[in-house]
Amino acid sequence: MASRTDGKTDDEFRSLLEGVRTTAPLVQVLFGFLLTIALLPGFEQLTGFELIAYYLAFAFAAISAVLFLAPGVHQRLRAPVDGIPRRSSLHVQRATQLAIAGTITFAIAMAAAVLLVSSQVLPSVAALILTGAITIVLLWTWFYMPLVQFKHE
Numbered sequence: 739m740a741s742r743t744d745g746k747t748d749d750e751f752r753s754l755l756e757g758v759r760t761t762a763p764l765v766q767v768l769f770g771f772l773l774t775i776a777l778l779p780g781f782e783q784l785t786g787f788e789l790i791a792y793y794l795a796f797a798f799a800a801i802s803a804v805l806f807l808a809p810g811v812h813q814r815l816r817a818p819v820d821g822i823p824r825r826s827s828l829h830v831q832r833a834t835q836l837a838i839a840g841t842i843t844f845a846i847a848m849a850a851a852v853l854l855v856s857s858q859v860l861p862s863v864a865a866l867i868l869t870g871a872i873t874i875v876l877l878w879t880w881f882y883m884p885l886v887q888f889k890h891e
Contacts, residue, residue: 750830755809758837762806765844768851769799775854788857795850798843805840809833845880849873 772795775781784792812829852872856865 747827747830751809751833754830754833754837755813758806758809758840761841761844762803765799765802765806765840765847768795768844768847769803772796772799772851788854791850791854791857795847795854798847798850802840802843802847805836805843808836841880845873845876848876 772792775792776796812833849869849872853865853869856868859865860868
């Protein structure tokens with residue numbers, strides 16, 4: 739018989755999955771967009787710099803999708819197995835680590851995708867400035883605020 743977990747662990751896991759459910763579709767949309775780019779006419783005309791941005795965005799979006807989907811996959815795989823609790827504090831900890839790693843890889847994928855797209859419509863310097871500005875906002879809102887500004891709360 740599967741052992742029960744405490745309500746706190748269940749709440750933490752539910753909260754984590756709720757956050758993943760809001761982010762995973764964004765990762766999947768970006769990944770799908772990047773999949774189609776390689777099939778479009780003109781892909782072969784990308785410069786070496788643009789190809790690097792594309793491959794970074796593509797690879798990190800794929801990794802991010804895997805990381806964000808992992809906690810849900812864990813639940814499906816563990817659910818039917820007798821004797822293994824569906825959730826444990828260790829499971830919540832590992833799933834949180836996967837979600838954080840997914841967030842980091844998604845941030846890299848987004849920055850690379852912004853660079854790729856902006857390099858198609860803007861001069862190189864403007865594309866780099868725009869990408870830098872968006873990356874700064876991303877880093878500030880996703881990492882600085884929760885890790886530094888809210889630290890003493």
